[in-house]
Amino acid sequence: MVNECGVREVEWVKDLYTKKHAWATAYIRGRFFAGVRTTSRCESLHAKLGRFVESRYGVLEFVRNFQRCVDFLRDTEDELDFRSWYGTPVLQTEFVELEKSGWTMFTREMFLRYRDSLKRCVRVRICEFDDSDNPHAYTLQKYRRPEMNWKVYRDHISNRFSCSCMRMESFGIPCVHILSVCVRLDLVEIPESLVLRRWSKAAKLEIHNQCGEQDTAEPSVTYRTRLGAFSQLCKRLGRVACMSDEDFKLYSNKDPIRVRTKGTARMSQAGGSAPKTKRKCSACGKLGHRRTRCPNGGAQPSPRNKQSLAGRNKRKRTEVTT
Secondary structure: OHHHHOOOOOHHHHHHHHOHHHOOHHHHOOOOOOOOOOOHHHHHHHHHHHOOOOOOOOHHHHHHHHHHHHHHHHHHHHHHHHHHHHOOOOOOOOOHHHHHHHHHHEOHHHHHHHHHHHHHHHHEEEEEEEOOOOOEEEEEEEOOEEEEEEEEEEEOOOOEEEEOOOHHHHHOOOOHHHHHHHHHOOOOOOOHHHOOHHHEHHHHHHHHHHHHHOOOOOHHHHHHHHHHHHHHHHHHHHHHHOOOHHHHHHHHOOOOOOOOOOOOOOOOOOOOOOOOOOOEOOOOOOEOOOOOOOOOOOOOOOHHHHHHHHHHHHHHHHHHHO
């Protein structure tokens, strides 16, 4: 390439070639960079920050809007965590047990990548197998492409896998070849050695105690920190309660302890409860019944009721006249 482009004598090219161990794929393969090899992560963060911060802002406005950006990123992370824990995926592969196992261990984003690798398992096949020594060796080749082959090694004691493509070492996600061996072994659960902790749902469980013990002068920061720590504890309780049918039914039907509400009940007041007012008959003026159920039947109304009836009739005539 240097000869074709005519840049053999360019100092910048010479300096870049001396640093090939830091950027060439052939040299960095097998080293973990979490899939980040360019400035794309920084550019993505700058794009999100640009939605809240502008160059014309002063220091005070910058700090306020920067905090808004941080809150937005934290809320987005909480939403993704919620989807990872409580969402249910639609199974798309024939390896149902391995797919379900990946969903229970990986976060939602990493599970999608894991499932893509699981779908491509049918494109490779195991052509050789050697179990005479530990680790066991599997030779795989691509469908109708015998020149493309890989070696997968499995330590049957520690149940650890490694592949010549080094995808697991580079990205922390099991490759197609390792998953093909898992299918060949008829595994119903993905081994823990293939789940990098930083890509798992339990990545934050170890730090919740440290976050809960931190003390800060800002009440809002303290509240957010304690809320995150308490949420992680609730998630652990939920996983334990859902491991068996008996525990799930027990904790689902268990009512919380009832706490007495604030204030004083009516019966506990000094005067006791107020007496209930009885109805008065509009015909005879006696208590305890209505006019429709008056025992006197056609009895004449009392003088007081006559005055009230006359007043109502007078008001009705006045309204009709107006």
